[in-house]
Amino acid sequence: MTSTSPRTVAYFYDSDVGNFHFGPSHPMKPHRLAVTHSLVLNYGLYKKMHVYKPYRASSQDMVRFHSGEYIDFLQRVTPMNIHSFSKSATHFNVGLDDCPVFDGLYDFCSMYTGASLDGATKLNHNTCDIAINWSGGLHHAKKFEASGFCYINDIVVAILELLKYHPRVLYIDIDCHHGDGVQEAFYLTDRVMTLSLHQYGNGFFPGTGDMYELGSEAGKYYSVNVPLKGGIDDPSYMQIFKPVITSVMEYYRPTAIVLQCGADSLALDRLGCFNLSTRGHGECVKMVKDLNVPTLVLGGGGYVLKNVARCWTYETSILVDTEISDELPYTTYYEYFAPDLCLHVDSIPRQENGNTKAYIESIIRTTQDNLRMVEFAPSVQMHERPTDFIKKEEDEDMKNPDERETEEEANARVEPENEFYNGEKDNDQDATSRTT
Amino acid sequence: MATADVWPGGEPTGREGALRRHLSRQRELFPSRQTELVPVTRIRGRCSVGLLSGAEQPHHYLEKENSFYYCLLFDPAQRSLVADRGEIRVGEEYQAAPPADRCPLRPGEPDLERAEPPETLLWTPGRIDDAEVDTFLRLARSVGTLARALDPSVTGRCGASLHLAAAAAGRDTTTQHALDALHAADYRLPAALSGLVAGRRADRLTLCRDQLDAWTTSETQLFEKAMNKCGKVFGDIRRDFLPWKSTAQLVEYYYLWKTADRYLRRRLTKAAAASGRPIRLLLPDCGRWDGAEGGQMSPDRGHAGGPACAGCSASRASRWFAWGWRRLCGPCWLHWRRYGGLRRPPTRGLQLLSELSEEELEQLAAAGGGAGSSAARRRRRCRTERLLPLRTGQSAPSAPAWLVTGERAPPPAIEAFPRPLKAPDGSIIYTPVRSRPSVAAGRLRGLSLDSPSALPGSPVLRVRRPSISQTAHRRSSAS
Numbered sequence: 015m016t017s018t019s020p021r022t023v024a025y026f027y028d029s030d031v032g033n034f035h036f037g038p039s040h041p042m043k044p045h046r047l048a049v050t051h052s053l054v055l056n057y058g059l060y061k062k063m064h065v066y067k068p069y070r071a072s073s074q075d076m077v078r079f080h081s082g083e084y085i086d087f088l089q090r091v092t093p094m095n096i097h098s099f100s101k102s103a104t105h106f107n108v109g110l111d112d113c114p115v116f117d118g119l120y121d122f123c124s125m126y127t128g129a130s131l132d133g134a135t136k137l138n139h140n141t142c143d144i145a146i147n148w149s150g151g152l153h154h155a156k157k158f159e160a161s162g163f164c165y166i167n168d169i170v171v172a173i174l175e176l177l178k179y180h181p182r183v184l185y186i187d188i189d190c191h192h193g194d195g196v197q198e199a200f201y202l203t204d205r206v207m208t209l210s211l212h213q214y215g216n217g218f219f220p221g222t223g224d225m226y227e228l229g230s231e232a233g234k235y236y237s238v239n240v241p242l243k244g245g246i247d248d249p250s251y252m253q254i255f256k257p258v259i260t261s262v263m264e265y266y267r268p269t270a271i272v273l274q275c276g277a278d279s280l281a282l283d284r285l286g287c288f289n290l291s292t293r294g295h296g297e298c299v300k301m302v303k304d305l306n307v308p309t310l311v312l313g314g315g316g317y318v319l320k321n322v323a324r325c326w327t328y329e330t331s332i333l334v335d336t337e338i339s340d341e342l343p344y345t346t347y348y349e350y351f352a353p354d355l356c357l358h359v360d361s362i363p364r365q366e367n368g369n370t371k372a373y374i375e376s377i378i379r380t381t382q383d384n385l386r387m388v389e390f391a392p393s394v395q396m397h398e399r400p401t402d403f404i405k406k407e408e409d410e411d412m413k414n415p416d417e418r419e420t421e422e423e424a425n426a427r428v429e430p431e432n433e434f435y436n437g438e439k440d441n442d443q444d445a446t447s448r449t450t
Numbered sequence: 451m452a453t454a455d456v457w458p459g460g461e462p463t464g465r466e467g468a469l470r471r472h473l474s475r476q477r478e479l480f481p482s483r484q485t486e487l488v489p490v491t492r493i494r495g496r497c498s499v500g501l502l503s504g505a506e507q508p509h510h511y512l513e514k515e516n517s518f519y520y521c522l523l524f525d526p527a528q529r530s531l532v533a534d535r536g537e538i539r540v541g542e543e544y545q546a547a548p549p550a551d552r553c554p555l556r557p558g559e560p561d562l563e564r565a566e567p568p569e570t571l572l573w574t575p576g577r578i579d580d581a582e583v584d585t586f587l588r589l590a591r592s593v594g595t596l597a598r599a600l601d602p603s604v605t606g607r608c609g610a611s612l613h614l615a616a617a618a619a620g621r622d623t624t625t626q627h628a629l630d631a632l633h634a635a636d637y638r639l640p641a642a643l644s645g646l647v648a649g650r651r652a653d654r655l656t657l658c659r660d661q662l663d664a665w666t667t668s669e670t671q672l673f674e675k676a677m678n679k680c681g682k683v684f685g686d687i688r689r690d691f692l693p694w695k696s697t698a699q700l701v702e703y704y705y706l707w708k709t710a711d712r713y714l715r716r717r718l719t720k721a722a723a724a725s726g727r728p729i730r731l732l733l734p735d736c737g738r739w740d741g742a743e744g745g746q747m748s749p750d751r752g753h754a755g756g757p758a759c760a761g762c763s764a765s766r767a768s769r770w771f772a773w774g775w776r777r778l779c780g781p782c783w784l785h786w787r788r789y790g791g792l793r794r795p796p797t798r799g800l801q802l803l804s805e806l807s808e809e810e811l812e813q814l815a816a817a818g819g820g821a822g823s824s825a826a827r828r829r830r831r832c833r834t835e836r837l838l839p840l841r842t843g844q845s846a847p848s849a850p851a852w853l854v855t856g857e858r859a860p861p862p863a864i865e866a867f868p869r870p871l872k873a874p875d876g877s878i879i880y881t882p883v884r885s886r887p888s889v890a891a892g893r894l895r896g897l898s899l900d901s902p903s904a905l906p907g908s909p910v911l912r913v914r915r916p917s918i919s920q921t922a923h924r925r926s927s928a929s
Contacts, residue, residue, distance in 0.1 A: 027568070029626070032705075033698035038682040045705045052622050060629065061583055065573035093685055093891040117685055117697040132569050140557055157544055170546050177548050178563075179555050192747070198538050199546035215501025217483060221536030225504055230540060237538075243500055251686070346621040349709040353517045368500060370513065 021162050023334050024142035025063040026129035027051050031149045034122045037114045041317040042163040044122065047149050049347045050317060053327040056343040062334040064142060068129035073255045075131055079170045079199060081158040088165060106159050113160040123166040123387040126150045126318055130168035130312060134175035137270060137308045143420050144309050144333050148326050151274040151312030152194040154220060162191065162219055169272060170199040172310055173206055176270045184268035185209065189276025189314045190286030192223030201292050202233045207266050208214065211255065213287055214241030235387045240377060243286035243368030247361050248294030250369055255298055258381050263305060271307050275299060275329060276314030277322040281361045284317035292325045299329045320350045321359050399443060468795050474508035476789035478529060480524040501534060516788065573629060577637040587641060590628035593646050594619030597655035623660040661703040662710065673703065747772055761785065761792040
C-alpha cells in the first residue's frame, strides 16, 4: 500500500483565522493556526502546495446541516448583547464555559467552515488529491447546539458536499475526544462510515463513543468506535490503528476520506491524556495518505499551542512528501519553542499505559467482528449496479444514436471513475477483481 | 446491579473462578461526580479507577495493584446508581440529511447547486525553482531591513540596531508578502523584484509591518498597563484602553508581544517578585492516621499460639492485627485495608464444594477416614455427609441450627466478655473493647460479603456463624 507518486496538495489558510480569542484561561487558542502557518511557511512547505485563501461560508452553507435558528442566533450574538439572548443561549449551549461568545465568533466559524467546504469542492472536482485545512475539524458541534469548543460542524458540512460525488465517505478521527457530532449526524446512514479512536470513561468529554455504538437503521455497523484508556503510546496506538484501518478499507472501500487530526492525543496535552509522539501521530496520517484515496485533512483539538503547531507542520510535510529537519527554522514565533527548539514532541517515558495487551487485542477483535457485518448488511455497494444501469441509459439518450460507440466508451462505462482506480492508483486489486 | 454487564462472558467456574470472582468484586467501586474534601490524613495513596469496558473482564484489574473498576456511578443527590454513558440521539433534529439519491454526480459533471466558490489562489507549486524562491526571499528581507533603516517611524524602535531591523524583516509578514508578490508577478523574478523596490520615490521601499512593527511605543505601554489590569479580556482592553484597535489586532499583537524582549523581561520581573514573597502553605494537622497501625496487636496479645489468620489461615506471622473478633496476618491486613475484603472467598462449605470436581469430592470423602486430628475429621465428615447428597440432587438434611458447616470459627482474639485480668494486688483491670476496623470512608462499595459487619451467608444454605456472645459463652463454659 505504499505509493511514491506525487499527489496534488491543496492548502487552505486564511491569515485572519488565528486572530480570535476564546477568553482568558480557555484552552482553545485559534492562534495555534497562525503559528502552524508560520512553521509551514518557514520550512518551505508552502512552496510545494497549491495555497488558497478560502472563501467564507455563508449561512446557506451552514444550514445544510445546522438548524436555521441556531445559525441565525450565531450571526446575531455578540459579547455585548448576550444578556438579551440568555434563553436561546442556554438552548444552544452557547455562552457558558466551554463555548463562550467572543468577538468575531461568526466570522471565525465562517472562515473554518468555508475552508473545509472549499477543500471538499476541490476534491470533488479532482483539482487536488489531498486538501488540508488545519483550522477545521470541529467535530463536537451538533445540529442545533454548540458543544466542546465547536460551534459549526465543518466536517459534516464538508462530508455533505463530498457525498454529491462520492458514494461512500470514510471519516477517521484521531482526536483524543470522541467525534460525537459527526457520528450523530451520520448515525442512520451507510453512506458515511465514522471511525473514531478516543479516550473513553471516567467522565472524559463527551461521554459517548462506547464500542457498542454501532449506528442504527441503515447505518447499523457504519459507526465504528475504538474506546481507549489514558496513557496510550505509539506502539499500542499503531497496533490498533493499522488493523482497524485495513479492515475498514477492506469492508467499506470508501471513495473519499475525511481525516480529523486532533492534536490533543499528543503527550503533555492540557486536556487529553494520551501519550503519543508527533512521529506516532504523523504515522497515522501517513498511513491514511498511503491509501491513495482523495483525502480532506482537517485539524481539531490540541491545547498546547506549540505542540499543535509542531504536529501539524510535521503532518503537512508528510502529506507533501518532504523530509524536514528536527531543528526548527527561524520564525516569528521562535521563542515559543524554547528551550529545545526542536520540531518533534516525544512520548513521556515510563508513563503508565492504561491499555493492557489483553484489552487492545479484545478491542481489535470486537471492532473487526463488527466490520465484518458491513459485508452482510445492506450497503451502498449493493445499490451501485442498478444506478449505474440507469445512468447508462441516460447517457445514451444524450448521444447521437446513429453514431456507433467506441470501445473505450463502452469500457469506461463499466465502473464509475470515483468507484475504483486503475493502474498505480489501484490499492485494492483483489477487492476489485472480486466484485467485478 | 445487572451482573450481565459485569460478566459478559459468563462467570468463571471452579475453585479458581470463585477466587477470581471474589477478588474481582473487591475491585469494584461506585464513584461519584461530586467533589468532596477529605482530611489529608485520610489519604492512603494513589489508585487508578477505570470504566469497565465491554472489551475487558473484571479480573483484568487483578493484574495490577491498586487498580479498580466501575460500571455505575453513585449519585449522592438521588442516592441511586446511574450508568456512566453518554447517548447518541436519533431523530430529525439530530441527523444530517445526506443527498437522497444513491447515485451521486459523476466526476467532471458540473454541480449546478454550487458554482466554483470564489477562493483565491495564492501559490502554485512547480512554477519556479526552489532555489530561486529562496534567493528572492533573501532579497525581500534585505529590502525590508533597508526600508526599516530608512523609515523614520520605525527608526526609533528597531531601526536603531541593524540586528533588530534584520530580525524584524525576517518575520513572516515580509516572507508572506514576497511570496504573494512572486505569485502576482506570475513567477517572473525580475517583475517581482522591481515590484519590491519600485515606487514613486527612489527611497520608497516595500515595508511590510505586522502588529509588532505597527504599534508605537506609547501604545505598547498602554497595552502592558491594560494587561496588568484586565488580563486577557481583549474586549475590555479595547474598550478601556485602545479603542482605535480592533480585537483581532489586539490578539495578534498579544501573541507577537509574547515573543518580544519586553514580555520576557516583564515575566522575569514578575517571577523575581513572586520568588521574594514567602510562600504560605496551610497544612492541616497531619497527626498519625487514625487506624494506620491502630489495629496492630501488641506483641503479648498477638502471640504465636493464638488463632489462625482469618484471611489465609496462616498460624504464623510476624505481625498480627485485630479484625473484629478474629485476627489477620500482615499481608491479609494490608489487603483488607486496600480492597475492603479478604484474600479468599468468605463462605466455605457449600459454595465452594459445589464448585469442586467429582474427583475432588471423592478425595475429600476418602480423606475423611484418614488420619488426622479428631476435630479435622469431624469437620470433614459433617461437610461431606451434608453436602454429597446435595450434589447428587437429594434434598438437604435438616441441619441443626448450631452446626457450623464452614470452617470452625477460631477462638476470638478479642472477647466481648473476657475474664477480667487481675492486678498483682488482686484488683480487677478492665480494658476497653477495641472497635473493629471501619470500612473506608468516602469509598462506597457494594455489600461486601466478608466484612465482619455483614455476613449474609451463602445464597443456598444459610450458614450460621457464631456470634460474639455465643463464642464467648462457649469458651467460658469449656474452661
